[in-house]
Amino acid sequence: MARLGVYRDFFRHFLKLEKSVQDQVIEVFSKFQEATHAGLHLEPVANARDPRMRTIRITLFWRGVVLAPDKGDLYVLLNVLPHDEAYEWAKRRHITVNAATGVIELRDLVTLEEQTASAAAFTDTSTPLFANVNDADMERLGIDRQVLDLARTFNSDDQLDKAQAFFPKQQHDVLVGLASGMTVDEVWASLPAPSIETSQFDPEDVVAAVERSPEQVLLVSGPAELMAAFAKPFAFWRIYLHPTQYDAAYGSFSGPARVTGGPGTGKTVVALHRAKHLATDSSDEKSVLVTTFIRTLPSTMEDALRQLVDDEDMMRRVEVRHVDAVAYRLVTGGTGNLALLRPEDEKPRWTRVIRSLGLPSRFDEAFLSHEWREVILTQDINSLEEYQQAPRPGRGRAVGHLQKAQIWDAISVFTDALRADSVWTYETICLEATRLLRDGERKPYKHVIVDEAQDLSPWHWRLLRAASVHGPNDLFLAGDTHQRIYDYRVSLKKLGIDITGRSTRLKINYRTTAEILGWSLVLLRGERLDDMNGGLDTLAGYRSEVHGAEPSLYGFPTQHAELEALVETVRRWTDQGVAPGQIGVAVRSNMLADQAVAKLKAASIPAAALAKKHTDSEVGVGTMHRMKGMEFRCVAVIGVGEHAVPPSSAITPAEEDLIAHNQDLQQERCLLFVACTRAREELAVSWHGNPSTFLPV
Numbered sequence: 054m055a056r057l058g059v060y061r062d063f064f065r066h067f068l069k070l071e072k073s074v075q076d077q078v079i080e081v082f083s084k085f086q087e088a089t090h091a092g093l094h095l096e097p098v099a100n101a102r103d104p105r106m107r108t109i110r111i112t113l114f115w116r117g118v119v120l121a122p123d124k125g126d127l128y129v130l131l132n133v134l135p136h137d138e139a140y141e142w143a144k145r146r147h148i149t150v151n152a153a154t155g156v157i158e159l160r161d162l163v164t165l166e167e168q169t170a171s172a173a174a175f176t177d178t179s180t181p182l183f184a185n186v187n188d189a190d191m192e193r194l195g196i197d198r199q200v201l202d203l204a205r206t207f208n209s210d211d212q213l214d215k216a217q218a219f220f221p222k223q224q225h226d227v228l229v230g231l232a233s234g235m236t237v238d239e240v241w242a243s244l245p246a247p248s249i250e251t252s253q254f255d256p257e258d259v260v261a262a263v264e265r266s267p268e269q270v271l272l273v274s275g276p277a278e279l280m281a282a283f284a285k286p287f288a289f290w291r292i293y294l295h296p297t298q299y300d301a302a303y304g305s306f307s308g309p310a311r312v313t314g315g316p317g318t319g320k321t322v323v324a325l326h327r328a329k330h331l332a333t334d335s336s337d338e339k340s341v342l343v344t345t346f347i348r349t350l351p352s353t354m355e356d357a358l359r360q361l362v363d364d365e366d367m368m369r370r371v372e373v374r375h376v377d378a379v380a381y382r383l384v385t386g387g388t389g390n391l392a393l394l395r396p397e398d399e400k401p402r403w404t405r406v407i408r409s410l411g412l413p414s415r416f417d418e419a420f421l422s423h424e425w426r427e428v429i430l431t432q433d434i435n436s437l438e439e440y441q442q443a444p445r446p447g448r449g450r451a452v453g454h455l456q457k458a459q460i461w462d463a464i465s466v467f468t469d470a471l472r473a474d475s476v477w478t479y480e481t482i483c484l485e486a487t488r489l490l491r492d493g494e495r496k497p498y499k500h501v502i503v504d505e506a507q508d509l510s511p512w513h514w515r516l517l518r519a520a521s522v523h524g525p526n527d528l529f530l531a532g533d534t535h536q537r538i539y540d541y542r543v544s545l546k547k548l549g550i551d552i553t554g555r556s557t558r559l560k561i562n563y564r565t566t567a568e569i570l571g572w573s574l575v576l577l578r579g580e581r582l583d584d585m586n587g588g589l590d591t592l593a594g595y596r597s598e599v600h601g602a603e604p605s606l607y608g609f610p611t612q613h614a615e616l617e618a619l620v621e622t623v624r625r626w627t628d629q630g631v632a633p634g635q636i637g638v639a640v641r642s643n644m645l646a647d648q649a650v651a652k653l654k655a656a657s658i659p660a661a662a663l664a665k666k667h668t669d670s671e672v673g674v675g676t677m678h679r680m681k682g683m684e685f686r687c688v689a690v691i692g693v694g695e696h697a698v699p700p701s702s703a704i705t706p707a708e709e710d711l712i713a714h715n716q717d718l719q720q721e722r723c724l725l726f727v728a729c730t731r732a733r734e735e736l737a738v739s740w741h742g743n744p745s746t747f748l749p750v
């Protein structure tokens with residue numbers, strides 16, 4: 054019986070084929086595996102640079118390109134294209150085995166040769182890109198002679214970027230790493246470790262190379278697995294992890310550890326695999342907690358975890374819960390309810406306190422509420438003496454000794470009143486849960502995994518620290534401060550969470566095209582973002598290996614015209630075969646979300662607010678906050694005008710507090726960055742009136 058592998062890059066292309074062609078591809082390859090060698094109708098390709106190339110009929114018009122090794126029964130589906138293009142594509146390609154890692158590699162040999170010939174005819178005196186790396190090191194990293202000869206002629210990142218289209222993928226990765234300033238050893242460490250000694254690779258044995266290359270080829274064991282892979286082509290993460298992701302997910306750490314990386318680098322994927330790994334090792338129910346501050350994430354994460362873990366016993370060992378819900382449950386013991394202070398009721402309570410104490414007008418409701426959260430709760434201050442000594446980082450307006458005493462009184466009256474009325478806020482629930490844990494013996498969790506860690510507050514961290522047994526693999530954090538969309542800035546060290554030496558940074562973006570990523574990164578240019586550990590975070594080396602269209606940017610005279618254009622954009626995407634559920638519309642305000650839904654529906658396009666019930670067959674419209682943790686094939690970010698992004702209500706006036714002002718601005722930039730990086734293939738950004746000052750237009 055023939056065995057089948059599917060070249061990973063093909064899955065992205067598969068999504069863009071018409072549904073009828075997709076169905077036919079699945080049909081042909083489901084039967085393929087039942088066929089015997091003799092029964093396979095594989096056509097050789099005349100004048101192919103690689104004699105192992107074949108094509109197979111999909112429809113009259115479409116053909117699949119298949120690699121058929123000289124011996125054995127393992128075939129690899131490489132691509133599906135219209136008839137003539139399929140033959141042309143197959144003719145130019147050549148398969149080799151990487152000399153350093155033994156994995157299979159595909160290159161566009163004809164283009165590579167053409168480029169080498171034209172580079173030879175052209176002399177450039179500027180410094181070569183790889184002047185600092187010698188041939189022996191290049192060879193050690195698996196760069197072969199043919200690739201090296203051309204790479205040696207490069208003097209710009211741009212040339213290297215273009216070579217992605219015809220260089221073998223892993224060799225291109227190595228060169229990108231070197232060009233971004235990584236040392237030879239660092240690049241070597243980022244490569245998958247060869248499964249056998251390099252000297253044992255047979256460069257001609259493509260079958261063995263395919264078997265060693267889960268990163269490049271998905272081997273399917275039967276039609277059911279093939280169908281599943283085609284049905285959920287993005288769900289690769291279940292089967293294959295990049296070695297860096299794998300080490301973070303399945304490694305053993307002597308204490309708290311974390312994974313960072315830009316949007317779409319697979320941090321959530323790593324967190325899920327880690328949950329599976331730790332659940333495999335534990336035996337107690339609910340001993341592994343997976344938690345986050347993003348409200349919509351627990352349910353998506355639980356669904357994704359179920360795709361990864363199909364053993365109910367193992368699932369029972371994992372609890373997936375919002376961090377505030379963890380605290381709530383600890384306080385109530387799982388029974389009874391706590392009366393929660395409604396957001397709109399907080400301000401009147403502060404007003405009453407201000408009036409009763411006759412506070413000066415500079416200590417208004419917003420000031421006191423921020424002082425409580427950002428100074429008192431953040432630093433876990435429990436007495437006036439502590440408060441008098443405490444620094445107030447991030448609080449621009451200075452206050453003296455006497456004023457601190459007034460503020461302390463006000464905050465005490467506020468919290469006492471809450472207690473007297475048996476009314477809780479999420480913060481007070483969290484404090485109470487932490488107190489119960491500290492006073493008691495029991496630690497409910499053995500392992501705690503936190504996703505979107507950048508958005509947790511100090512009191513959340515204290516809760517989680519108190520909820521887990523200190524020791525190996527106790528805490529695992531996944532996060533990215535470039536995507537911080539809430540107010541909290543923490544120093545993990547100060548909270549007793551030491552991740553030194555146990556931090557992994559992911560660099561490959563699996564979601565977004567290089568064009569969308571490059572454009573979105575400009576939104577954060579010049580911003581200094583902390584790394585939650587006393588230093589600054591960086592996105593150096595962060596990249597996407599998939600290319601697509603440049604984001605489109607449009608300004609309109611009126612909101613009416615902008616919404617009309619949204620309808621046209623969405624229609625263009627659905628006409629291209631993108632399912633409505635794979636289209637997202639991001640906005641800054643709930644009001645605009647409602648208007649966009651109404652407009653799309655009026656044009657007979659199924660659409661729903663993400664905040665309400667949104668199904669796979671509807672375009673999802675949501676606020677930028679709501680977009681966190683989501684992804685879509687196509688995203689329209691609308692209403693990015695100068696007054697809407699950032700809205701003045703979200704920015705503390707500079708004259709009131711310059712530090713808070715700058716932090717608010719940074720947070721709003723991050724929010725726009727989050728919204729734009731939800732797009733896999735296409736991004737359209739629009740505004741009416743003048744564009745937002747954040748936009749590079």
Ligand SMILES: Nc1ncnc2c1ncn2[C@@H]1O[C@H](COP(=O)(O)OP(=O)(O)OP(=O)(O)O)[C@@H](O)[C@H]1O
Binds near residue numbers: 288289290317536
């Ligand atoms: N090793 C992998 N191979 C293929 N796809 C992957 C891999 N790892 C992650 N992905 C895919 O990349 C996309 C982004 O993954 P994920 O949501 O885990 O990233 P993230 O870093 O948490 O993103 P963000 O910070 O933007 O929320 C998902 O579609 C996921 O399936």
